Amino acid sequence: MAEKGQIRIALAGNPNCGKTTMFNNITGAKQHVGNYAGVTVEKKEGYTNFNGQELLFIDLPGTYSLTARSLDELVARNVIVNDNPDVIVNVLDASNLERNLYLAAQLLELEKPMVIALNMSDVAEDMGIKYDLKKMAELTGATIVSTVGRTNIGTKELLEATISVAASQKAPGVTVDYGDLLEGKIAELVEELKKSGTVTYPLRWIAIKLLEKDADVIGKVMRFDNTEAVIQKAEAIREEIKNQVDLDIVFQEYRHRFAVEVYNTCLTQAPTTLETRSDRYDKILTHRIWGLPIFMLVMWLLFNFVNTVGAVPQGWIEDGFTALQAWVVTAIPEGQLQSLISDGIIAGVGAVLSFVPLILLLFLGISFLEDTGYMARAAFVIDRVMRACGLHGKSFIPLLLGFGCSVPSVMGARILDNYKDRMVTILITPFMSCSARLPVYTLFAAAFFPPEWSGTVVFGVYALGIVFGIIFAKVFRKYLFSGEAEPFVMELPPYHLPTLKATLMHMFERGILYLKKAGTFIMAASILVWFITAYPMDVEYSKDYDALHDQVAQTYEMKDAETLSHFGITTDEQKDQVNEIVDNMKSTVADATSAAESNQEPAPEVAVEEDSEAPELFNDIKDENKDLFPAAWAMYKNSANLDAENQKIDEEQKSEKLEQSYAAMFGKAINPVLEPLGFDWKIGVSLVAGLAAKEVVVSTLGTIYAVGGDTDHPQALTDYLQNDPHFTPLIALTLMLFVLIYPPCIAALAVIKRETGSWKWMLFMFCYENAFAWIACFIFYNIGRALGF
């Protein structure tokens, strides 16, 4: 029941009628987005206070009709008949009234007090259309208010009318006239319903729906007592008149007739402009020759907008969190707490937030394309190609975005109105190799294939992903989402300039939803992955690494002393001078390295072998300190070699620690499963860690092989892999194949759960991709071996 003093309003209307703009105008930021119980249809509610009256608006899904044939329509009408709102506000597009009235005809049958917002009245005016609003009010029984959602005109009047209609509690009292024959039968059935005395829905509506054989309404009626007779009667009537009328479509035809009649009676001036501005834009944008290039250009812009532009703030966030981690390492003593905060929590929060720029930009882009009207045109242009893959034209956009990042890609699938299209698209999205998988591919391609081939190998993996995507789209369509085909009937709405407010609201709404619904999951899973790779903390090492460090330090202390005496440096003053020069050299190298990194060039390498000559980099220093330079250069080499030895010991220790972690135990436990693919437990650990994010595969391999390195510095790892006798090009290719297919990162899984609304689909995805990855790799590896590779 409604709270005291609160008026509950269902906002209904066609897609593209400006309903959402109006909802945003009225409720502003006071919105709540959830899901209708058990289905993936989004439920949007918002509050406002007007003239001391609290109003709760329920924004129903935009629909063209109210049948039981689509989930959106079913949800929309169930909100009205089950939740009993006090008023229906039906938003009608004045520039396209005839079709909009078809929905109004069905809403009238629900016998609720109704207000009609005749929206986009400015557009209609521009087209030269004029209506007689008084007549319209008579013919529909509703209160009519003229509005312009985009400029917020008429909102106040609409709210006033809504409150007064709610107070009167007067239903329109107008319904569609279905002609003598049907009206007689409807009346008979209403009598029968009255006799049962139990059904609490509007009886005339129930009677009509029973005659239409609406599965959902039949189910509703059967849940009441004493309704067997009603159901039988309805069936008998259908049998009786089935040869006189086409029961399948006759009700719809009468509703259209009603719409046409209301439209024609109210229309005082028909549209004068034959070719609208929208038509002119359309001639270019979906042109036979230019349509495709324009489409490609728009898609290229969208992709780069989301991924390239998004990478900049994403980089800031990642750098910020790296800096925060570095600070924590200095602020908290080394140990479990430091590791938890730095590598667990901060890394987890960083992982969650780093996707936010991508998501905001994605929805900025999508919202712009949808609001301008180009989205439908894009689908129109590319549908032929996507249909060949069993998909919808609009699937192109999420799949394209998948090459950047699966997270915005999965979220972008919501542009697909149809449930089956949306699900199939989401399920195959991960086959589009995201940018985090690229470093894995390039690492192995560079390590095992000659430079002229490595590009082709990487391209081949991408292409294979697309092929798998197409195959699985067809398989899923056939076996998981079969049933009656969904027609491709898509409105191409007129082009509009979107409002900044609507676009921004849409963008932030999605960003916040992501943080709320997917953020916690990603965070928890990141901490779990940290835990299994970091624990147990107290491992028994095979060597005393601290002693090794001491030993190395001692060795180099002696070496330094030898070097100094070799060059005849004895006084403290000279020693200080030499140290100063060495420091100078180090900072020169550090500066050159960071300069090279910011230019994305390889960092300068200084060879520090026993007989290495000083590099050109130090020429300036050499010129300034002719006498002491040879000694300083020797000391620099000592110091660099000491660092390298210490680092080697550290890497070894880290490797040994990881080797005893839970992740490694898991990797070893699943070794029998991975062995037939040519993988050892070390690869297994990397693959497990790679669930956190695909590029982690590279850094984990670096740690486990005790060579260090990450995606930005893979050289050491490349060298190691080339020299590892266990690794062959075949294993490298098999591993690339596995990384292509096996489940995307946790963040992607989290948004899949959120967008499909169920754990079931997320788990299904996780399992089928693991299974398929294994099978494909098994076949590939064994064929490769049989061929002698």
Add this chain to the structure above:
Amino acid sequence: MAIKKLKDMKPGESGLIVALHGSGNVKHRLIDMGLVHGTKIHVMKFAPLGDPVEIKVKNFELALRTSEAGMIDVEVQ
């Protein structure tokens, strides 16, 4: 007056819908969008790859795949 299937009409041609074939969801969806007997339609264009087709009906534009457009008979004017 020639009766053609919608998918066989040429851009720029107009006509009245005289029959709707097919069944189930597809047919109902077409009717819900206003493609009923006696409705006037105007063929705007075909997509660059020849499918879908864009028509104007009741003052709005609608895209249909040719598979659906093949279910609609139109009396060309």
